[in-house]
Amino acid sequence: MDFMAQNYRPGYTYQDFAHQFTAEFYDPDKWVQIFKAAGAKYVVLTSKHHEGYTLWPSKTSWNWNAMDIGPKRDLAKAVRKEGLKFGAYHSWMEFFNPLFLVDQNSSFKSQEFIKAKTRPELEELINEYKPELIWSDGDWMANDTYWNSTDFLAWLYNESPVKDTVVVNDRWGKDTACKHGGYYTCTDRYDPGVLQPFKWENAMSLDRSSWGFRRDAQLDDYITTKELITQLVQTVSCGGNLLINIGPTADGRINLLFEERLRQFGSWLEMNGEAIYSSKPWKHQNDTITRDVWYTSKGKDVYSISLKWPLNNELQLGALDSKIVDKIELLGVSDPLTFKAKNNGTVVVFPVLTPDTNLQFAYVLKIKTKIMDPCHDFYDYVCGKFGTRADIPDDMISFGVLESSIGGWPLVPNTGFNDQTYDRFEALSLVIANFALSSIIEVGVQPDIRNNTKNILYLGSAPDLSLEWKRRRSRRNHTRLVVPIVPNMLDKSMESESMDELKLIHIRFNYDDNCIVTDVQYFRELPQILLKTPNRVIANFLGFSVVQALSDYTIEAFRELDFELQKSLTGITKPPEYWKLCVELVDGLMSFAISRKYIEHNFNLRTKRKVNGENTKGENTADNGGLRTAFKAYKMCNQYKEEPKRLPQVSQYTPDQLFFISYATLWCDNIRPEALESVFQTDEHSPPKARVNALCYCLEFGSSRQRKPNPAKESTTRSPLN
Structure with a gap:
């Protein structure tokens, strides 16, 4: 205020400064040369700041733009050259606009300014100049509902000429910063210093105290080249981008000191840019011993x-x-x-x-x-040398974790079956847990008809082993079991061995719990039957059960063998059409998703909102959705946010990393090239390596490739299976 009083006439307004903005030395080609020399990949021009002055001849800003007053030229056109991405900074608010002041005085209940000025202005800017980045600002005085920013974003992403290429930041209302946006800026000069679970940008200025040009600035007011590179390194190490602000002079020049800083910055990048461009955060952001x-x-x-x-x-x-x-x-x-x-x-x-x-x-x-970055090839990272150590028996096309984990299969030679060491209970438990197979005991959950707000466990005898019956039923549709509830079925007549067998389902319950049982007599006699049955018979039965259950998902040659069996069992003369089989399998395994799609196509929006489901397409999408759901459930187990204990021998991994490693380990496999070629051509499932690498685990291993949170702080130095 003292400066204005000493140097300007009384009543001198902000608008009076516009005549001093002449830009006679403005050379956009020179600007672009400096930006390129600095190593920039995108440029953001301040198209309009909080005073409302636009750098283009806006129809909504008559007599308050660079064409009508000041430079008398369009300053926005010539910046997008030399392959640089063009972005536009735009402020929602205008401190001096009478319409904005009316809305402000109404506590932002009216929206006259939005309707008459800001919204049409934004659309004009985008339609005319087609920026690939919208840097929104000036939003902090009102909620996003006043700015109507969600409606604008819907137009931007669905109808605008840049709908397929545009990127936006997170300033769309005072409640949105660091919460919503294509990337986050959070606050000015945002520099968290640690890896973030989202893409972010550090918007900072070469002037420590200002975002514009100051004639009275001292040398110490500008950050040094060393400090600028330090900002870059810290930002990129933590997954962010660096946006460097420079304030040009009123006559259109970039200050020589600013130019020097930028060119020195670019020279460093010319030599060291491979550590910056297209890089990703490592498992550590800074060193554990040496500072800086x-x-x-x-x-x-x-x-x-x-x-x-x-x-x-x-x-x-x-x-x-x-x-x-x-x-x-x-x-x-x-x-x-x-x-x-x-x-x-x-x-x-x-x-x-x-x-x-x-x-x-x-x-x-x-x-x-x-070693390989886990995000580059997670299958190799987890399975390591499994393929070189797991010899394929002469009469098998592949040998994977399945054969080695269930204790072998006597029916197939060279699978490691040992009658003396075979653990029938462990093998049965694995079949139930990993394949949800009802080979000996059928386990399920369904609503309790006495109280439909709760679910109840049910146990049943092994179903009919006919392949045709197994194909027609849905293993997840348990409503076919309409049986009375038998309270306290674990009575004195079902002690000892029965309880031991029921432990196979890994569910803890006591005598006060209730469950549905379809065949009580079966469970009374099952222990003795299992004890009298040789290990070889049980192992063969379980191995065949796994193959039988997965037969519909195998290659075409295997399905043809299945048809020959069905032909002899049922008398059918031709196999079912493949599309029918696919529809039947998908409907059985993803009934909720199919129902969701049906409702989306046949009911109005209000009805759709009553349905909770996810649109799942194909087996790869099912893998992704299942793994994400399992991970969420796993994370919910630690509801008190306690630090989990590390497991011995694998203590270098976090529990989150072990979750994904355990999933990937299931698919470790060594398959013959001929068989792999057949899988590529006919199988509806991806090969094991593709099933692992198609999903993203990057954040759990310190990368920013994925948006999901919980980045791990440690990684590994070798494959877990090496």
Whole structure:
């Protein structure tokens, strides 16, 4: 205020400054050259700030735009050159607009400003200049309902000319920052310093105190090139982008000091950019021993970025296990560096350099590792050398975890069956748990008819083993069992062995629990039957049950054999049409999803909202949805957010990582090339490797590739099965 009083006439307004904005030296080509030299990949132009002045001749901002007053030219057209992505900053509010002040005085219950000014202005900006990024701001005074931002975003993503390419930030109302958006900016100069579970941007300014150009700024008011590179390294290591603000002069120039900072910044990126561009966060963001060391990764390569040259030319990296290191290079230096193990880390010996070296500001080590990034090939990461260690028997097309886990199958030679060590109860438990097969005991859950707000366990005898009957039934549709409830069925007549057998279903219950039983006599006699039956018979029965249950999902040649069996059993003369079989299987296994799709296509929106389901397409989508649901259920188990205990021998993994590793381990397999080719051509399921790698586990191993939260802080140095 004192400055205005001393230097300007009384009553001088903000609008009076517009005449001083001349931009006579504005050269957009020169600007773009500087931005390219700085290593920029996208440019965001302030199309309108909080005062309402637009840099283009907006129809909604008459006499308050760069064409009508000030430069007398359109300043928005020439920025998008040289392959740079073009973005537009736009402020929702306008401090001096009378319509905005009316809405503000009504506590934002009226929306005159939105209807007459901001919304049509935004659509005009997008239709005319087609920005690929909308940097929204000026939203903090009102909720998103006042700005009507959800309706605008619906138009942007569904009808606008940039609907297929546009990206937006998170400032769409005072309640949306760091919650909703294509990426998050959260606050100005947002720099969390730790890995975030979302894509984010650090929007900062070269001027420590201002987002514009200040004529009275001192040298110390500007951040140094070293500080700018430090900001970049910390931001990218934690999964963010860096947006650097510069304030041009009123005559259209970029201040020479700003240009120097940007060009030095770009020179560093020219040498070290591979550690920045298209990189992903590593399992550690900064080092566990040495300060000012940050990490990024790309495939099998890890980049260690030291913000200081190490004392005595030796850099100790506590986060890097030397056993996984193949080679280390210092970017900008031709010869590889020597390194040695120290405790669980690595010591890297830096070279002796001449004074005229171009290395400065920050020093990047490119570390070539012996292991694969879990996000690059999660199957190889988990299964490792399983394929080379698991020999395929001569009469088998493949040998996987299934054969080795159920204790062997006597009917098929060379599968490891040992009559002396075979554990029938463990094998039966595995078949029930992993395949939901009712080979000896049928287990299910259905609503309790006495209280439909609860479910009740039911137990049944083994169903008919006819393949035709098994094909027609849905293993998940248990409403066919209409039986009376038998309270306290575990009475004195079903003690000892019966209880031991029922433990196979891994459900804890006591004598006060109720369940439905379809055949009490069966459970009374089952223990003695199992004890009298040889291990070989039980093992063959379980192995055949697994094959029988999965027969509909196998390759065409196997289904043809199945048809020959059905032909002899039932007298059918031709196999069912394949599409009918597919519909039957999908309807049986995903009945809720099928119902959801039917309702979406045949009922109005109000009716649709009564249905809760997920649109699942194909077996890969089913894998994805099932795994996500299982992971959510697993996370809900730790409702008190207690730190889980690490398992011995695999303590280097977090529990979240072990969850995904255990899933991937199920699919470890060694399959003959000929059989694999047949799978590619005829099988409705992806090969095991594809089933594992089609799903994303990246955040659990310290990567930002996926948006889901809970990034793990540690990873591994070798395959769990190596």
